[in-house]
Amino acid sequence: MYKRIIFHVDVNSAFLSWEAVYRKEVLGETLDLRTIPSAVGGDISKRHGIILAKSTPAKKYNIQTGEPILKALQKCPDLVLVPPNHDLYEQCSKSLKDLLFRYTPCIEPFSIDEAFLDMTGACNGYKSPNDLAEQIRERVKKELGFTVNIGISTNKLLAKMASDFRKPDMVHTLYPEEIPAKMWPLPLEELYFVGKASSKVLHGLGLETIGDIAKMDLNILKAHLGNKHGQMIYNNSQGIDESVVESTSAANKGYGNSTTLSQDVIDFETANLILLDLSETVSSRLRADGMKCTCITVEVTDCDFNHQTHQTTLLSPTNTTNVIHQTACKLLKEFWSGAPLRLLGVRTTKLTKGEFTQLNLFDLLKDERHEKLDKALDNIRNRFGTDAIKRASFMDSDKD
DNA sequence: TGTTGAATCCCAC
DNA sequence: CTAACGGTGGGATTCAACA
Numbered sequence: 001m002y003k004r005i006i007f008h009v010d011v012n013s014a015f016l017s018w019e020a021v022y023r024k025e026v027l028g029e030t031l032d033l034r035t036i037p038s039a040v041g042g043d044i045s046k047r048h049g050i051i052l053a054k055s056t057p058a059k060k061y062n063i064q065t066g067e068p069i070l071k072a073l074q075k076c077p078d079l080v081l082v083p084p085n086h087d088l089y090e091q092c093s094k095s096l097k098d099l100l101f102r103y104t105p106c107i108e109p110f111s112i113d114e115a116f117l118d119m120t121g122a123c124n125g126y127k128s129p130n131d132l133a134e135q136i137r138e139r140v141k142k143e144l145g146f147t148v149n150i151g152i153s154t155n156k157l158l159a160k161m162a163s164d165f166r167k168p169d170m171v172h173t174l175y176p177e178e179i180p181a182k183m184w185p186l187p188l189e190e191l192y193f194v195g196k197a198s199s200k201v202l203h204g205l206g207l208e209t210i211g212d213i214a215k216m217d218l219n220i221l222k223a224h225l226g227n228k229h230g231q232m233i234y235n236n237s238q239g240i241d242e243s244v245v246e247s248t249s250a251a252n253k254g255y256g257n258s259t260t261l262s263q264d265v266i267d268f269e270t271a272n273l274i275l276l277d278l279s280e281t282v283s284s285r286l287r288a289d290g291m292k293c294t295c296i297t298v299e300v301t302d303c304d305f306n307h308q309t310h311q312t313t314l315l316s317p318t319n320t321t322n323v324i325h326q327t328a329c330k331l332l333k334e335f336w337s338g339a340p341l342r343l344l345g346v347r348t349t350k351l352t353k354g355e356f357t358q359l360n361l362f363d364l365l366k367d368e369r370h371e372k373l374d375k376a377l378d379n380i381r382n383r384f385g386t387d388a389i390k391r392a393s394f395m396d397s398d399k400d
Numbered sequence: 401t402g403t404t405g406a407a408t409c410c411c412a413c
Numbered sequence: 414c415t416a417a418c419g420g421t422g423g424g425a426t427t428c429a430a431c432a
Binding site for chain 3: 048049066226257258260343
Binding site for chain 2: 065066110111112113114192193194195196197198226229295297307308309310311312313
């Protein structure tokens with residue numbers, strides 16, 4: 001038998017499925033978004049216009065997750081778009097994980113819609129791992145109303161690759177002996193950790209499939225992809241992965257907040273207010289987790305999509321809005337070329353444990369003193385859309 | 401020679 | 414005809430400064 005049995009559970013078209021279930025079950029809508037070309041997408045009027053999830057019928061029009069909504073509408077003019085509801089997705093994600101937890105405590109949530117499960121012990125009493133996976137798949141569908149793919153293998157990498165095989169609502173295995181038949185014929189961009197840059201390099205070497213990578217000399221891969229990355233891709237192509245399912249989540253290494261502005265920003269006064277908004281979010285998250293940061297980075301994207309960062313290391317750790325904001329302003333002043341800004345971001349790293357803070361009378365008084373500032377911030381949020389959680393209204397801006 | 405910090409690049413979801 | 418274009422977080426690489 002195998003040393004380990006790992007499942008990878010992946011919700012099919014997560015945001016769209018969850019949206020469809022909610023609209024059907026809670027709002028009582030008769031139309032099921034999953035049966036028509038539809039997608040969850042951002043607010044075009046705020047320049048957050050990308051596809052976040054698409055239905056299976058939309059997939060037939062070659063609509064890709066992450067692509068601009070305008071491009072998707074060109075491919076399918078009748079595409080039904082709905083705005084995202086992240087609170088709903090968090091709830092759905094939790095429901096799924098609660099259900100999975102009944103099968104094993106050894107769960108590693110990998111993203112809002114994916115999880116690894118170490119099922120090595122949990123398969124006892126079942127005919128096969130496949131049998132258990134099918135049962136979980138059915139139960140999620142019956143109790144939660146959406147479908148999942150489950151990949152089964154002896155490590156996380158292979159389980160993940162397996163869950164990506166035919167969708168939706170399916171269980172697949174990819175055991176080591178199945179690698180040549182099931183994984184090696186796939187186009188190399190489907191290998192985990194082969195992104196845009198790596199696939200270009202690999203195609204340049206004349207490779208097309210994952211199997212082509214597997215047959216390559218490790219040192220050639222390292223020379224062209226870098227030492228670590230080359231080794232990683234080589235290992236992945238061979239199905240080698242010894243990493244364990246981590247059921248306890250590791251602490252964050254950084255906290256950041258960035259936003260694409262609904263209009264380009266051309267002056268410091270506005271930019272600094274947006275930096276205040278971003279700094280406030282970041283610092284309150286630091287405080288909520290009892291952390292302080294020693295490194296602050298400001299990130300900008302200009303109107304031509306040029307991306308730049310500028311960072312500084314502080315003399316002592318902080319988690320106050322003020323220090324983070326002042327530092328961010330100083331950084332922006334030091335490196336902004338003056339080109340109109342499309343995106344602004346604040347990121348904090350080099351974290352240390354701080355003290356948990358509580359809102360006290362002083363904080364409340366301070367808040368009152370800042371009433372005028374808050375009004376200015378609200379004004380900026382309205383004009384530049386930094387308050388991303390607000391209702392999405394891009395349907396209004398649709399030209400008839 | 402090795403280390404550190406800053407900037408950039410790459411990747412996943 | 415092309416362009417259109419999020420947010421968050423982890424990690425590696427490169428380069429310069431420096432010990």
